[in-house]
Amino acid sequence: MPEGRVDHRLVANIDLAPTFAQWAGAKAPGFVDGRSLVAILNNPEAPWRTRLLFKHRLGDRNFNVLRTSTDQVYIEYPFTDETEYYGLTKVPYQLHGHAEKPPPQLKGQLADLRRCRAADGGP
DSSP: OOTTOOOOSOOOGGGHHHHHHHHTTOOOOTTOOSOOSHHHHHOTTSOOOSEEEEEEEETTEEEEEEEETTSEEEEEETTTTEEEEEETTTSTTOSSOOSSOOOTHHHHHHHHHHHOOGGGOOO
């Protein structure tokens, strides 16, 4: 990344293995999630993902977090059927959830990402 350049696109540690593999001239195995960062490092206008799934564990229970490029965070706790929603322009540090309901498409987007597998490439 050139000095002074700021890029606000969604990246995560899952993108490191495909990036390193591409730099080494190798192909990341099909079970590896993530995308190589090389394209966006070389071209600030390159298309990139608009949403990202994070899976977390709380004790012996898993929960899922959807982060979108439009600064929304939607969390589902399947073990309690509870959800949280944060519009990061209004609640930048996720200290409290919005009183309003999340946009309805977020639930479907999270479900789509949960079904995605590494070889699919994802949305």
